[in-house]
Amino acid sequence: MSTTRTGRDGRPLVTTTMAAYSLGMKPGSFRGWAVRNGVRSVRSEPNPKGGQPAALWDLADITDALDKTGNAA
Secondary structure (H helix, E strand, O other): OOOOOEOOOOOEOEEHHHHHHHOOOOHHHHHHHHHHOOOOOOEEEOOOOOOOOEEEEOHHHHHHHHHHHOOOO
16 A cells, blocks of 8 residues: 555645756745745645654646746746
8 A cells, every 4th residue: 555645636746845846946936936826735744854844735736827827937
């Protein structure tokens, strides 16, 4: 049994860092872009290093926002 969490389209959920990298951004810039475009993390998991929980993002939500805006900037 797999413990990998998947999004609406069956792809694995990604961390903020992974989502940012996929758009050529730094994590802080990605979070700002996500807020401006109405994209929200779908869940969070405990951070193994302690501190703030790690947000997980659905690539389908990111793709939908890109389709609406036409770009990641």
